[in-house]
Amino acid sequence: SxxxxxxxxxxxxxxxxxxxxxxxxxxxxxxxxxxxxxxxxxxxxxxxxxxxxxxxxxxxxxxxxxxxxxxxxxxxxxxxxxxxxxxxxxxxxxxxxxxxxxxSAFYKKDHRPPDSQRRVALSVRGMSDGGLLKDCSFDLHHGEVLALAGLVGSGRTELARLIFGADRRSAGELELDGKPLTIASPREALEAGIAYLTEDRKELGLFLDMSISDNINMGVLAKDARAGGFRDFTAADRRAAKAIADLSIRTRSAQANAGSLSGGNQQKVLLARLLETEPKVVILDEPTRGVDVGAKSEIYRLIDSLAGRGIAILMISSELPEVIGVADRVLVMRDGAIAGEVTASEGRPLRQEEIMELATGAAQEGPTR
Incomplete structure (x- = not known):
């Protein structure tokens, strides 16, 4: 252990x-x-x-x-x-x-990538943890899918956890929709409209021995509170049934344990819980890790749909084809810092070579003479 x-x-x-x-x-x-x-x-x-x-x-x-x-x-x-x-x-x-x-339909994008006039949803400035992370700054726009790429240990997850308040930062400031934001815990992040999908769904995300319905409703229990300490189970069951249908979660019943589901369907349950909080910003840490290709395709369509609704998405992924296919823009991390940005332009898509050059430092070092 x-x-x-x-x-x-x-x-x-x-x-x-x-x-x-x-x-x-x-x-x-x-x-x-x-x-x-x-x-x-x-x-x-x-x-x-x-x-x-x-x-x-x-x-x-x-x-x-x-x-x-x-x-x-x-x-x-x-x-x-x-x-x-x-x-x-x-x-x-x-x-x-x-x-x-x-x-050709696997990475299909229907949402319109944001232009320079699109409103900034989340602004991150000087984020540091006193150890690995050093002075990380970037802007994330409404309706944008911004990918964080980099090698293992580059600091991607650490940065996401600082933003979400899961870890304590030593320096850094946040703004949400142009207003200063202080986040000291995940609860405060959720209340502000920032949701986070963990990379480790079994250890840090799901309650495997609880029902699918309970897992989906875990973040919005207050909505179902009634006088005298009672809970409106009918509303919770209705919410779970809708989420199961909307996300095509394959299960025999909403009361089945989350641990009985396949990896892809477990991930959809976590996504359903996250979306019930009605977030403005969604952080997805390895959203398709350990899921089959069919579930991947469905998750990609969901990400595209959320961006189309104006939700700002920060996605961490170790799979470069996924980054290229899903993201509108890519920030590349190396050794705890943002090493550079890779953007697409008309007639010129995102390129894996540029991302890897930044991730490994090859772009700075150049060829050996």
Whole structure:
């Protein structure tokens, strides 16, 4: 219990390997691993294959599928869709099988990206934590999807937690809709109209042994309070039913435990709870981590819909294709500071190369002579 998420994942893998099994099923084994830990796992898999051990590898990360798989079988909505041999693998065909639609519609944006005249929703100035984070400043506009990109340990989550009041800052100022804002706790952030989706939904987000309805209503219990200490359960159940329908949460009942849901549906429950608070600013920390491609597509459409309604969205993501496909603008962090900004222009989309150059420092260092 004292280990990090990545270290816990490695212990689980080690336990599976210790059984001398002939078949090993790995279900999203790299979800919480760093790039170095992932490379080590792939070396282990190659060794196991050479020893004749069969691997069933479940993953939503396409780059892992292309790197590891000899064959790929696709499931959708609990049904078998088909199998592709390695020679037949390509992104368009695979994603089409997984989500039931063409790849071109996967990252479709219907909201209008904000122009220079769009009103600033959240202004962050000089945010620091006295340790990793140093003097982080940026503006987030209404109706904008602003991505925070960077390598693991660059300070993205730490910055989000400072803004939300989950951690104490040593310096920095916030403005919401042009008015100074003091936030010392998550409760104050929610009351001000700032909501935060944690990257660790099981440990920090969901109440896994409580019902889906209770999880969705957890942030708005005061709305259902009645005289004498009673609660209006009818209103809560009606709210949960609407959220389940609106977000296509797949469950047999709103009273089922949140822990019984798939990763994608658990994430939707958290998003539903967040939206019930009617936020002006939404911070999404790795919103599609550990969810399948179909759920990813639905979450992308939800993000696009929220931006279309004028909600300001700050999204943290480690997946560059996701950043490129969803964001209107990208801030890149390195070593606890904002290293630079990548923007799109007419006829020139966001480019992964620019983001990585800023994230690694290659843009400053240049080639070795």
């Amino acid at each position: 004292s280990l990090s998420l990545g270290e816990r994942q490695l212990v689980e893998i080690a336990r599976a390997l210790s059984t001398s099994a002939r078949i090993i099923v790995m279900d999203e084994p790299t979800t919480s691993l760093t790039s170095r830990e992932t490379d080590r796992l792939f070396e282990v898999i190659a060794t196991l294959k050479a020893q004749g051990i069969a691997i069933i590898y479940i993953s939503h990360r396409m780059e892992e599928v292309y790197q590891l798989a000899d064959r790929v079988s696709v499931l959708r909505d609990s049904g078998y869709v088909g199998t592709l041999e390695r020679a037949d693998l390509n992104a368009s065909r695979l994603v089409s099988m997984m989500v039931g639609r063409d790849l």
